Amino acid sequence: MTTYFLRLEIVRMLRDPKYLALAVGAPIGFYLLFATLFGTLFGGGHTAPGQLPGTVEIMVEIMVAMAAYGAIWAVISTTGPRIAEERQIGWLEQVRAMPLSAASALGSKVVASVATALPAVILVCVTAAVVKGVQLSMGQWVALVVAIWLGSIPFAALGIALGFAVGADFAYPLSYGLNMAMSALGGLWVPPSVLPAATMLNVAYWLPTYHLAKLGWAIAAGELPDVASVLNLLGWTAGLAVLVLIAYLRPARRMGARAATGPATDPGLATDPSLAPDPSAAGTDRLAT
Amino acid sequence: MQAAAKSYARHPSVHPLDLEVRCGETVALPGPNGAGKSTAIGMMLGLVLPDTGRVRVAGHTPRAAVAGGRIAAMLQDSGMMPGVRVAELVRFGERLYPNPLPCAEALEVAGLTSERSRRVDKLSGGQSQRLRFALAVVANPEILILDEPTRAMDVRGRAEFWETMRAFAAKSRTLLFASHYLDEVDNNAERVVLLASGRVIADDTPARIRTQTGVSVVQVFLTGSTDWIGRFDGVSDVQVRGDRVRIKTTAPDALVAAVVGGLQDWHGINVSPPSLDESFLALTGSAATVSAATAHSAAENTGTHTTISSRDDHLFSSS
Numbered sequence: 001m002t003t004y005f006l007r008l009e010i011v012r013m014l015r016d017p018k019y020l021a022l023a024v025g026a027p028i029g030f031y032l033l034f035a036t037l038f039g040t041l042f043g044g045g046h047t048a049p050g051q052l053p054g055t056v057e058i059m060v061e062i063m064v065a066m067a068a069y070g071a072i073w074a075v076i077s078t079t080g081p082r083i084a085e086e087r088q089i090g091w092l093e094q095v096r097a098m099p100l101s102a103a104s105a106l107g108s109k110v111v112a113s114v115a116t117a118l119p120a121v122i123l124v125c126v127t128a129a130v131v132k133g134v135q136l137s138m139g140q141w142v143a144l145v146v147a148i149w150l151g152s153i154p155f156a157a158l159g160i161a162l163g164f165a166v167g168a169d170f171a172y173p174l175s176y177g178l179n180m181a182m183s184a185l186g187g188l189w190v191p192p193s194v195l196p197a198a199t200m201l202n203v204a205y206w207l208p209t210y211h212l213a214k215l216g217w218a219i220a221a222g223e224l225p226d227v228a229s230v231l232n233l234l235g236w237t238a239g240l241a242v243l244v245l246i247a248y249l250r251p252a253r254r255m256g257a258r259a260a261t262g263p264a265t266d267p268g269l270a271t272d273p274s275l276a277p278d279p280s281a282a283g284t285d286r287l288a289t
Numbered sequence: 290m291q292a293a294a295k296s297y298a299r300h301p302s303v304h305p306l307d308l309e310v311r312c313g314e315t316v317a318l319p320g321p322n323g324a325g326k327s328t329a330i331g332m333m334l335g336l337v338l339p340d341t342g343r344v345r346v347a348g349h350t351p352r353a354a355v356a357g358g359r360i361a362a363m364l365q366d367s368g369m370m371p372g373v374r375v376a377e378l379v380r381f382g383e384r385l386y387p388n389p390l391p392c393a394e395a396l397e398v399a400g401l402t403s404e405r406s407r408r409v410d411k412l413s414g415g416q417s418q419r420l421r422f423a424l425a426v427v428a429n430p431e432i433l434i435l436d437e438p439t440r441a442m443d444v445r446g447r448a449e450f451w452e453t454m455r456a457f458a459a460k461s462r463t464l465l466f467a468s469h470y471l472d473e474v475d476n477n478a479e480r481v482v483l484l485a486s487g488r489v490i491a492d493d494t495p496a497r498i499r500t501q502t503g504v505s506v507v508q509v510f511l512t513g514s515t516d517w518i519g520r521f522d523g524v525s526d527v528q529v530r531g532d533r534v535r536i537k538t539t540a541p542d543a544l545v546a547a548v549v550g551g552l553q554d555w556h557g558i559n560v561s562p563p564s565l566d567e568s569f570l571a572l573t574g575s576a577a578t579v580s581a582a583t584a585h586s587a588a589e590n591t592g593t594h595t596t597i598s599s600r601d602d603h604l605f606s607s608s
Contacts, residue, residue: 004380004381004384008370008373008378008381011372011373011377012372012373013372015372016372085371086368086370086371088368089368089369089371090364090366090367090368091367091368091369093366094364094367094368094369094421094424097334097355097367098355098382098385098428099355099356099358099385100385
């Protein structure tokens, strides 16, 4: 039954036109745009595939950046705004009234979300290979796709934390804004070689966006991935997981009472007997139910 | 007992509550907003943990009963997973429960067969309610809990819903529902448990609850002055509309004798128990007075003035 639930989660994500447009269509479109644009600028006017060594490098660099961007947006957009919405409309409340644990509901969502990152990664690579003539060994292609795909996990943690921390109205713009800011500062929109050195060192070096792309660049260049990048991504995952736990515990308790109840006292506290010293005071919130 | 829901719970919004529902009963939980209905229902489903006391559902803990599909609920404010189709969601329910109703049958029971391929986020209010219902019946539960099931339905939708519900509950199922519509309570419940301020203030058949207040309604067409009626023994309320007079009284016989034996022209005299609405208002009104009085005496016992006011606030807010 959990597999069926997982299937439902994936199906509804794939049906969402916003997902298709922004997490699959956009990275491919931007890849073609930037690859053509930067190829013209830095490749001395030659955009034909593989003619100049510099051009090929740029084609690969932008391919990795756009695959990473698509994967990142796919996982953030299928976690944060959706969790916020489901909290608001009461789907999580309905889940609690059914024999499905909150943990497996959330787990299915994360797995489904990470699964939706795969089309963007694969399709950007296919576009690069077919349209711009990017050539990598089979092992490199596989390693690249897997690395970028699994490297999107910290962003799922970010999305979940956002989904529990903010309301449905705010979740989408905040997710999109964060995604754009981190991608731009992490060197996904502009090749890192073009970014001013100070920015790179001070900001990009700490961002998971940069390190996700760096993983891919290393693989595409035939090098071993940097341990620092792997550690950075693991660190972000761990840190955000703690945030998720903090954010999740609050509304998880609150699910017993409804979100629509008054803000006078925290209804989350009221469900926990040890935290509700004065039952008559805590009762005011419950009465609205 | 196959289906016994029992709770002795001490809770901020539900005072120690002792409620036993027997297998096959149809029980209504009416009551004003904030009476503790949703909390009581939450405790039966294990969504709300009682501070003290225990709840057993068909001999199991609430969560075990939910997991076993013995109890299923149509909750008031639950939302449905956006982006999936009606049949997909109900089929998920079919796979979730150990002894389910087939998906097609659950859709049929809920009257959603023709909406089976619609997206759940594109349904009307009444259809959404039917989907909530389908997701509860697909569990094939012994005990079905409905929290305001006909909200967002029009008159015809409500009538159809209850028709289906009666057919579904007829198969020796236990039904417990909360409703604001007292005609639904009157027409469908065998037993009414009236909650106010988290306490049970009445627990009886609808018919007996109507007579429990001891008040009767006398209606009569009367020409001439009606001023004397208000001063008549036992009369608590007089409404005059044209020559139609509606009187609430605790002594209907004496009033009827006075009208019949009087000099005024009268016709169409009728004595009836009060409506369920009126009974509930009378019962919940007296309950509010009682808890206000309790609050007051509690306040007096606590000493200093500041304590009194804060105490008072709390108790009043929960009444």
